[in-house]
Amino acid sequence: MKKGRCPTCRREAIKAGNKLWPFCSERCHLVDLGRWLNEEYRIPDEPDTSGGGVESVTPPDDER
Numbered sequence: 001m002k003k004g005r006c007p008t009c010r011r012e013a014i015k016a017g018n019k020l021w022p023f024c025s026e027r028c029h030l031v032d033l034g035r036w037l038n039e040e041y042r043i044p045d046e047p048d049t050s051g052g053g054v055e056s057v058t059p060p061d062d063e064r
């Protein structure tokens with residue numbers, strides 16, 4: 001099974017049976033479309049790391 005990275009949210013996206021490949025979901029597909037239409041580069045889900053005052057960072061849930 002082929003996998004890839006969703007260009008919008010950078011999570012793994014599975015290709016099999018996915019019409020929206022390489023996007024993981026319709027939402028990400030639309031986000032990318034809107035990005036092109038607006039000629040902006042905004043990622044709504046991206047946490048703002050540029051600002052100061054980082055209180056706590058939750059480690060990625062990656063236990064294997």
Ligand SMILES: [Zn+2]
Nearest residue numbers: 006009024028
């Ligand atoms: Zn995605």
